[in-house]
Every structure is written in structure tokens, then in C-alpha cells.
């Protein structure tokens with residue numbers, strides 16, 4: 248006898264598995280911020296003035312004169328003539344508008360401690376810290392580096408800098424001491440805000456040791472502020488030029504610091520990211536365009552409302568955290584949740600416990616996390632009441648249809664739209680995604696370009712490819728959130744990202760994100776991944792050149808080639824092919840030294856999945872390393888034609904090595 252009660256469930260599974268498109272649920276549409284399909288046409292017809300809609304979400308000290316200035320393309324300038332302050336827009340104006348007692352930041356530490364900052368309290372602490380920074384000598388346009396984990400003092404420090412017009416440069420806390428030093432040297436940053444340590448899976452990590460080590464490699468004097476996160480758990484010593492955060496804030500409690508009126512195009516922050524060459528790139532974002540764009544996309548794509556509790560589980564050390572934990576949500580006056588730890592500590596239901604506890608409305612995470620949730624099983628979310636959720640989002644890497652459907656069913660209860668948002672550090676905010684109250688969703692495809700964006704998939708000559716074919720992603724018109732340049736490197740900015748098509752006088756500059764993609768008949772774009780030498784590990788961007796230099800720095804290593812190979816949980820993982828110097832033995836100890844050097848040089852996220860010793864690397868006749876081939880070996884794919892190689896025999900040797908490992 249069959250169990251009748253199981254049938255509907257089985258049927259549902261089958262239906263869900265087959266279904267290729269999903270309409271936004273009616274209950275969502277009814278309350279969505281954007282519901283009029285006409286927005287696409289409206290923005291196209293009124294471009295670039297359409298972006299006034301974004302500027303209108305901000306309060307200006309002085310109104311702008313031009314929406315867009317493009318004489319110096321691709322050095323586009325947005326909202327020129329306007330003046331404003333980002334911290335005023337994220338704090339004061341909400342306090343003035345009656346939201347003084349609304350929670351701005353809800354923070355939860357890994358051990359379960361909680362802190363709530365209302366807009367009023369956040370403003371007070373930001374002012375006090377801004378006054379403290381000034382006392383330490385920070386002036387307008389000085390770059391202040393932050394090397395901090397997910398603690399409230401990080402957004403407080405960012406907003407304090409924004410208040411006094413000092414651009415911040417946040418370095419991900421998981422990066423190494425070397426990575427910190429490189430970034431501080433590159434930006435001539437004379438101030439560092441850091442902390443003693445933080446919790447990871449129950450352990451107190453010593454962060455100060457790492458930042459001190461980094462400071463020893465900085466080529467100029469640095470004034471430091473240290474947040475005491477761990478108290479008695481970890482005693483730390485403040486050296487010369489170091490100040491205690493709490494003391495500094497206490498000394499300036501009650502201070503009132505006028506927000507500095509910044510030009511629209513003044514730098515708000517720098518964010519270093521990986522590219523094709525070894526040196527990380529200092530992506531420069533400006534005050535008006537960036538803030539307007541993150542607020543506008545926060546409202547249109549993430550459907551943020553002031554009364555929401557909104558949660559983006561990214562780290563503020565990456566662009567996602569800047570745009571969609573700090574600036575976008577706070578500009579919109581909502582409550583943003585910050586969580587210090589990992590999703591599996593103390594148990595694998597930690598995230599769902601938080602959703603239930605804080606009644607989270609919108610949850611925004613990365614596919615790598617979703618793949619882990621899937622692997623752990625549906626019982627973890629099922630143990631919690633997730634009915635507060637209204638919208639789900641993903642970012643950072645492609646999401647496969649299976650993971651999409653799992654997320655839709657087990658987290659969203661089939662009642663929450665999913666926005667699969669494609670964007671980059673350089674774009675400042677979302678670029679390709681459906682609008683959740685309008686667009687039909689297709690699992691695996693991010694969707695069309697946002698209103699006002701001319702996103703295309705082209706071949707090598709810049710011609711659009713036919714539906715279903717792969718090509719390069721391009722953005723053929725500028726947008727307010729775009730990077731303005733690479734810090735002190737205008738030349739690299741132009742050569743890395745922009746191509747001028749047709750006749751040079753036409754000023755038709757096209758932005759190349761270095762991603763491959765395909766487009767379907769409805770204009771929906773499926774992003775296929777990077778086409779440059781960048782590996783996307785768990786949604787984190789790593790440059791192969793940086794990895795290779797860390798490996799080659801190991802004594803006994805002659806040459807290295809690093810590629811990304813498929814990985815069930817991480818999306819891509821780092822595989823290192825290494826040639827040793829003559830007389831060196833390919834031992835496990837050597838392998839360990841290589842791995843340690845990568846972790847030391849970049850950080851634990853860059854840890855190679857495998858180190859494969861080989862006497863040679865597969866090279867073309869012209870001497871170029873055949874990375875594609877190494878990628879296929881790492882991913883266990885069928886190998887293509889190897890006859891164009893100068894040394895075809897080496898391929899078999901390497902395959903054998905991989906199997907033996």
C-alpha cells in the first residue's frame with residue numbers, strides 16, 4: 248500500500264524541479280517598493296536624468312547642477328555641483344525625522360551577546376569618535392584604514408570618517424598582515440583602526456598581533472586606535488602612537504561634530520580588490536553617486552523599508568557589506584542586523600535562530616552559504632519560524648538552479664522572491680537582477696540589467712552575441728555608483744576596464760567587468776564567471792598573481808601556476824601547480840610550507856585545496872601557460888585538445904599526480 252500522505256510532497260518536488268520560471272508571489276507584489284513595469288522604459292527614455300530618482304533619496308546641502316558630466320569620459324562625474332555628507336544622510340536626518348529611537352544596528356556576537364544602537368545612539372557615538380579622530384590629527388581627505396571584524400565599531404568608524412570627510416579604506420579582517428601593509432602603503436594611510444581580537448567558532452582570535460605585524464611593514468608612521476573587543480579574555484598592550492577606542496570616545500562624549508559638506512565627487516572610500524596583476528587595485532567611490540546608487544538599489548532591489556529588520560550576512564570588509572550592511576540600509580533608515588560569527592557555530596541553525604529572533608524581513612547571502620545549508624539539511628531551517636521573511640537575495644557568484652530552488656523552498660517557504668544580484672566592487676551596487684515586485688525569476692539567471700543600464704553580452708569585436716551564446720559582459724553606459732578611478736592610477740583604470748568603440752570622437756566608452764555571460768531571448772543574463780585571472784572562492788575575489796607570488800616566495804619553489812577548480816561548497820577552490828628548484832624534494836613538509844606561505848601572505852580564505860608538484864607546466868609553443876588545461880585537470884573535466892602544447896607529455900604526468908594525491 249502506498250502512503251497517500253506523501254504524494255503531494257513528492258508531486259511538489261517534481262513540479263519545483265521542472266519549473267523554470269517563477270512569478271513574484273502576490274503577497275510580495277502588493278507591498279513592493281517598485282511594481283510598475285514601465286520603469287524600464289521610463290529610465291531609458293529619460294536617461295541620464297532618470298537617476299535623479301536616486302539623488303532624491305538623499306538630502307543635499309547644496310543641490311547639484313548636472314546629473315552627469317561626460318566630457319572626460321570614461322572619467323564620468325555624477326551630480327556635479329552638489330554638496331552633501333554621507334554620515335548626515337545615514338544618521339542625522341533620520342533622527343531629525345523622528346526615528347531617533349528606531350534601531351539602526353542590531354548586533355549579535357558569536358557568543359550570543361547583543362547590542363542595539365538606535366539612530367540617536369549611533370549618531371552620538373559617531374560624533375564622539377569623529378571628534379576623537381580629529382584630536383588625533385585626522386583631517387579631511389586623509390585615508391583612514393580599518394582592519395576590523397564584524398563589530399559595531401567598524402560601521403561607527405566608517406561613518407565617523409565620512410562625517411569629517413576622511414575617506415576610509417577597510418581591509419577584510421581575515422586578510423593577512425602583509426595584505427594590510429600593502430594596502431596601507433599603497434594608500435599612504437597614516438591612521439589605523441583595529442581591535443584586540445574577536446571570536447571565531449568559540450575561540451578568541453588575536454587580531455592585534457596580526458595588525459602589529461602588518462604595521463611593522465608599513466613604510467611610514469601610523470597612529471592607531473584599538474577597540475577592546477575581548478576584554479579580559481585577551482589582554483593587549485597599547486604601544487606608542489596607539490589609543491584605546493573606549494577612552495577616546497569617553498573623552499569626547501556629547502561632542503557635536505558638524506558634518507563636513509563634501510562635493511558630490513569627493514571620495515567617500517577606497518576599497519582594494521584583486522585583479523589580473525599582482526598589485527591590488529584601490530577602487531575609488533565617491534560621496535553622492537555611490538550613496539545615491541546604494542540607496543536606490545537598496546530600495547528597488549532589496550525592497551528595504553524603514554520599519555524592516557534587514558540582514559545581509561556578508562562581511563563589511565567586502566563591498567557587499569559596505570553597500571548593503573552599512574550605506575544603503577542606513578541611508579534608507581532601516582534596521583540593519585550585524586552578526587559576528589559563522590553560520591555553523593554553535594550549531595548549524597545559527598542563522599535561522601537569528602532570523603527567528605530578530606524577525607528578519609529580508610535576508611541577503613552568498614551561494615556558497617546556501618550550498619553549505621543544503622548540505623547540512625533542511626532540518627535546521629525547519630526547526631525555526633522563518634515566516635517573517637519576505638525577500639531573499641544572493642550575491643557574489645553564480646547560483647545553480649538546484650541551490651536556488653532549495654533556497655526558495657526551504658528558506659523562503661515559496662513565498663519570497665529571490666533576487667540574484669550580479670555586481671562588483673567596482674560597480675558600487677547592483678547591476679543585473681530582477682526587480683522583486685516585477686520580474687519573473689529564472690533560477691540560475693540573474694535577470695536583466697537594472698533600469699537605466701545598458702548591459703550587453705558581446706563577442707571579441709563588441710558585437711552583441713545571439714541569445715544562448717556565450718560572450719563578454721559589458722555595460723555600455725555609465726551609472727552613478729560606478730568607480731571613478733583606481734587610486735593614483737588613472738591609466739590602469741582606463742586600460743583595465745574601458746574600451747572605446749567606433750570613432751574616438753563618439754565617446755562611446757564601454758565598461759568591461761571581465762565576466763563571461765550569456766543572454767536569453769528575454770534579455771535575462773546568466774553570468775558564467777570571470778574571464779580574467781581572478782578566482783572566486785566562496786564569493787571572494789582572489790588574484791592568481793597574488794597567490795603565485797606568495798607561493799614563489801617559499802624557499803625551494805621555482806615556478807607556480809594557480810588556477811580555480813570546481814568545488815562543491817566553495818564554488819571554486821585554489822589549485823596550485825608547483826615546480827621545485829633542482830634538488831628539492833616534493834615532500835608533504837614542502838607542501839605545508841607552501842600552504843602556510845599563502846595563508847601568511849594573503850589569508851586563510853586563499854588556502855590552496857591542493858598543491859600539485861610537477862616537473863613542468865603545460866605551455867603553448869609561444870611559452871604561455873595553458874591555464875584552461877590546468878583548470879580542467881583540477882576540476883576533473885575531460886581534457887580538450889593538447890596538441891598545440893610544446894610539451895604535451897606533461898599533461899599525463901600531472902593527471903597522474905592528481906590521482907595519486
Ligand code: WTA
Pocket residue numbers: 520565566567641642643644645646667668669670671672673693760761762774775776777783786787788
Ligand atoms: C562575481 C561582489 C554570478 C562576478 C559584489 C563578479 C557574480 C565578481 C554575482 C565581483 C552573481 C558577483 N552571479 N557572479 N549574482 N555577483 N559575481 O568585486 O564574477 O567581490 O565579477 O563583488 O563576483 O566580485 P566582488
